[in-house]
Amino acid sequence: MKQGKGECCGCGVCALACPHGAVVMTPDSEGFAYARVDRARCTGCGLCQAVCPMGEQPAPGCENRFFAAQAKDDALRFSSSSGGVFPVLAREVLARGGVVFGAAIGPDGAVRHREVQGLEGLAALQKTKYVQSSLDGCVEAAKRYADSGRLVLFTGTPCQCDAVRRYVGGSENLILADLVCYGVPSPMVWEKYIKELEKTYRGRFSGFSFRDKRAKDNGHTVAAYIDGQETAWPMGHDPFCRAFSRSHSLRPSCYECRFCTPDRESDLTMGDFWGIEKVYPEMDDGMGTSLVIIHSGKGAALWEAVQGQLHCAECQREDTLQPRLRTPTLHPGISRAWFWRLCRVLPLRITEKILRK
Numbered sequence: 145m146k147q148g149k150g151e152c153c154g155c156g157v158c159a160l161a162c163p164h165g166a167v168v169m170t171p172d173s174e175g176f177a178y179a180r181v182d183r184a185r186c187t188g189c190g191l192c193q194a195v196c197p198m199g200e201q202p203a204p205g206c207e208n209r210f211f212a213a214q215a216k217d218d219a220l221r222f223s224s225s226s227g228g229v230f231p232v233l234a235r236e237v238l239a240r241g242g243v244v245f246g247a248a249i250g251p252d253g254a255v256r257h258r259e260v261q262g263l264e265g266l267a268a269l270q271k272t273k274y275v276q277s278s279l280d281g282c283v284e285a286a287k288r289y290a291d292s293g294r295l296v297l298f299t300g301t302p303c304q305c306d307a308v309r310r311y312v313g314g315s316e317n318l319i320l321a322d323l324v325c326y327g328v329p330s331p332m333v334w335e336k337y338i339k340e341l342e343k344t345y346r347g348r349f350s351g352f353s354f355r356d357k358r359a360k361d362n363g364h365t366v367a368a369y370i371d372g373q374e375t376a377w378p379m380g381h382d383p384f385c386r387a388f389s390r391s392h393s394l395r396p397s398c399y400e401c402r403f404c405t406p407d408r409e410s411d412l413t414m415g416d417f418w419g420i421e422k423v424y425p426e427m428d429d430g431m432g433t434s435l436v437i438i439h440s441g442k443g444a445a446l447w448e449a450v451q452g453q454l455h456c457a458e459c460q461r462e463d464t465l466q467p468r469l470r471t472p473t474l475h476p477g478i479s480r481a482w483f484w485r486l487c488r489v490l491p492l493r494i495t496e497k498i499l500r501k
């Protein structure tokens with residue numbers, strides 16, 4: 145059982161695996177959930193450690209292939225964060241009678257994983273939500289479907305996907321598509337920001353897009369919906385996104401992340417192809433290009449099956465090594481402590497303004 149804050153990503157699979165109900169997930173004062181062990185119930189069997197994704201390092205040097213890709217369907221690409229690879233893969237899995245898992249913003253604004261079994265539910269899973277998503281029963285459901293012979297596509301942060309891999313065990317029916325990952329902000333800060341938006345715009349929160357592409361700026365615009373009314377502004381002006389990009393609101397484990405490498409044990413990895421203008425300038429139209437890294441035979445088979453729906457070009461490993469495929473996000477030092485002190489009493493906009501000075 146991992147005990148330090150930097151060693152726990154909050155996936156909760158240890159609590160699912162414990163046969164004695166000795167692990168409870170409890171949020172700390174920053175709103176991040178941590179595993180706590182009831183020593184009186186624990187028998188020391190070690191099952192929780194076997195499923196923990198923060199365990200041993202992945203085997204180095206797995207056979208990766210690297211691609212730049214864009215969905216041919218412009219509507220799919222527009223409604224996604226990068227090149228729209230996720231909805232293309234998800235549609236293929238749904239067409240085969242499979243189930244897709246991913247993160248969605250609920251009516252209350254909370255970000256949670258959910259399962260989707262038909263095209264109508266897919267839009268909610270599209271687009272990046274820069275908030276830690278709660279797995280909410282999805283790990284057990286993914287195992288049930290995979291064990292019963294149903295094809296499952298599970299998408300999420302690398303630590304979430306690795307937790308699912310370990311909990312489900314080897315299954316031919318489970319395809320894991322993880323992300324290049326900068327880190328996840330606190331759900332508590334997100335909840336606070338929703339309240340601030342509701343106060344500013346005098347209404348009820350009804351949605352948020354972290355990666356709006358109307359400005360053809362590769363999704364560096366955000367759009368908030370209050371009572372269905374839309375207001376959009378550049379991502380750089382958004383205080384929640386600033387706290388994210390300046391790494392103030394991230395989970396402590398993200399500064400020590402072991403998944404900042406292209407060598408993963410998932411089946412494939414999806415990300416933004418930052419630097420596409422240098423590698424394939426003809427693909428750089430401001431509407432987003434995906435980076436895809438194929439790790440396994442299962443990942444390669446699914447990738448092969450969707451080639452007709454993508455503009456796709458293979459590239460070299462060194463063309464794609466953006467910072468989050470090399471090292472974890474740098475801890476911002478003392479300004480993180482100041483962020484937490486200030487944001488408990490001040491609006492995020494003012495907190496970020498003070499920290500900028």
Ligand SMILES: Cc1cc2nc3c(=O)[nH]c(=O)nc-3n(C[C@H](O)[C@H](O)[C@H](O)COP(=O)(O)OP(=O)(O)OC[C@H]3O[C@@H](n4cnc5c(N)ncnc54)[C@H](O)[C@@H]3O)c2cc1C
Binds near residue numbers: 274414
């Ligand atoms: C917190 C976070 C940080 C990221 N950091 C980077 C980065 O530093 N560099 C980079 O290249 N790419 C990063 N990405 C990935 C990138 O933003 C896109 O999500 C990815 O390229 C897929 O885009 P798409 O166009 O193929 O699909 P889209 O249609 O945009 O699909 C989004 C996918 O992301 C999943 N997802 C969305 N929000 C969450 C969440 N909160 N938790 C878990 N899964 C989620 C959905 O389930 C879906 O599979 C990050 C994503 C997240 C969620």
Ligand code: SF4
Binds near residue numbers: 163192193
């Ligand atoms: S060691 Fe076994 S009993 Fe103890 S918390 Fe872990 S899984 Fe539960």
Ligand code: SF4
Binds near residue numbers: 152159192
């Ligand atoms: S990382 Fe997940 S499995 Fe490991 S201790 Fe934390 S909640 Fe439990």
Ligand code: SF4
Binds near residue numbers: 303325326399
């Ligand atoms: S940065 Fe690492 S620890 Fe943090 S959410 Fe992403 S994969 Fe998990």
